[in-house]
Amino acid sequence: MDQQRMRRAFTQSARELGTTIAGPEVWGWHGRTLSSRVHHPDRGSCRLRLLSAPQDKAFGKIWEGNRQAAVLFDGRVRKPLLYDTTESVGDGCAYQAELHQYVAEPVCSSSPVLSDELDLPAQWWESLRADVESVSSTATDRVAARQEWVNRTVPSFLDMPGPRITDWATAHGDLHPANLTIRTPYVLDWEGFGMAPAGYDAAMLLAYSLYATGFADRVRDTFPVLETEPGRVAQIIVMTELLQSASRGDHPEFVPALHALAAEMRSA
Structure with a gap:
C-alpha cells in the first residue's frame, strides 16, 4: 500500500532529522506528500514534510522547489523557514524530507476553492x-x-x-x-x-x-x-x-x- 510505504519513509526521515512525530497526519495532493508536526530538541515544534516520486523522476522543478525557494526567499517574505532536508530511496521510490518552521495559525480555507467569505484586515x-x-x-x-x-x-x-x-x-x-x-x-x-x-x-x-x-x-x-x-x-x-x-x-x-x-x- 502506498500509504504504508509513505508512513515507513516518514518515520525513517523523522528519525534521521532527529525529530519525534507530535501531530496528526496531513496528506497532500493525491497522496504525493505526507506532513505532520514534529518536535526537534533544539527548534521545538516543526513541520516535517515528505515528498515522494518514482526513483527515475526525482528531479526537476517540484523536487527542488522548496529548497531553492528557501535560498531566495527565507527571511525576505513571510514564509516558513526551511531548516533541514534529507533524501532516501527504497521500494523503487525516492523520498525528500523537509524540516520547516512550524506555523500554528490556520489557513484561510481547507480547500484551494474558497467558498465562504473572509473579512480580513x-x-x-x-x-x-x-x-x-x-x-x-x-x-x-x-x-x-x-x-x-x-x-x-x-x-x-x-x-x-x-x-x-x-x-x-x-x-x-x-x-x-x-x-x-x-x-x-x-x-x-x-x-x-x-x-x-x-x-x-x-x-x-x-x-x-x-x-x-x-x-x-x-x-x-x-x-x-x-x-x-x-x-x-x-x-x-x-x-x-x-x-x-x-x-x-x-x-x-x-x-x-x-x-x-x-x-x-x-x-x-
Missing part, C-alpha cells in the same frame, strides 16, 4: 501584496508557465487563441486560500515557483476565490495588475490551467465560475 492584504511584489522582482531561471503550452491548450479549453505573454515575472505559482494563513499571512508551499505571466499569482488567487465575491473584490483592489492587458493574459492562462485540472477531476465544482470569468475576458 487591511494589514493582511498589504502584507500579501508586499510579498507578491518582492517575489515578482526576484530573478530566477525556473519556469512556472510556458508560451508553448499556452498556444496549445488555451484554444482547447476556452475556444480562443492562446494569448502572447509579453510581460514576465517570478510567481509563487500556487497562490490560493489553502496556501495562505489567516493572520500573518504566511505563504505556504513554494515548490512550484518560477517565471510566469505578470499578474499570475493575483490571477490564481482571484480564480480560486470567485465564489466568495467580497474576497474576490479585495483581490482585484489589492492587485491592480488584473485590470491591465498583462493581467488579462494571466487570467486567461490561469483559467485554462484550472479548467484542464478540473477535466482530470480536481475541483470541478468551480468550472461554471471559471467559464463566467472567461466570458468577461473575451469581451474585455
Whole structure:
C-alpha cells in the first residue's frame, strides 16, 4: 500500500532529522506528500514534510522547489523557514524530507476553492501584496508557465487563441486560500515557483476565490495588475490551467465560475 510505504519513509526521515512525530497526519495532493508536526530538541515544534516520486523522476522543478525557494526567499517574505532536508530511496521510490518552521495559525480555507467569505484586515492584504511584489522582482531561471503550452491548450479549453505573454515575472505559482494563513499571512508551499505571466499569482488567487465575491473584490483592489492587458493574459492562462485540472477531476465544482470569468475576458 502506498500509504504504508509513505508512513515507513516518514518515520525513517523523522528519525534521521532527529525529530519525534507530535501531530496528526496531513496528506497532500493525491497522496504525493505526507506532513505532520514534529518536535526537534533544539527548534521545538516543526513541520516535517515528505515528498515522494518514482526513483527515475526525482528531479526537476517540484523536487527542488522548496529548497531553492528557501535560498531566495527565507527571511525576505513571510514564509516558513526551511531548516533541514534529507533524501532516501527504497521500494523503487525516492523520498525528500523537509524540516520547516512550524506555523500554528490556520489557513484561510481547507480547500484551494474558497467558498465562504473572509473579512480580513487591511494589514493582511498589504502584507500579501508586499510579498507578491518582492517575489515578482526576484530573478530566477525556473519556469512556472510556458508560451508553448499556452498556444496549445488555451484554444482547447476556452475556444480562443492562446494569448502572447509579453510581460514576465517570478510567481509563487500556487497562490490560493489553502496556501495562505489567516493572520500573518504566511505563504505556504513554494515548490512550484518560477517565471510566469505578470499578474499570475493575483490571477490564481482571484480564480480560486470567485465564489466568495467580497474576497474576490479585495483581490482585484489589492492587485491592480488584473485590470491591465498583462493581467488579462494571466487570467486567461490561469483559467485554462484550472479548467484542464478540473477535466482530470480536481475541483470541478468551480468550472461554471471559471467559464463566467472567461466570458468577461473575451469581451474585455
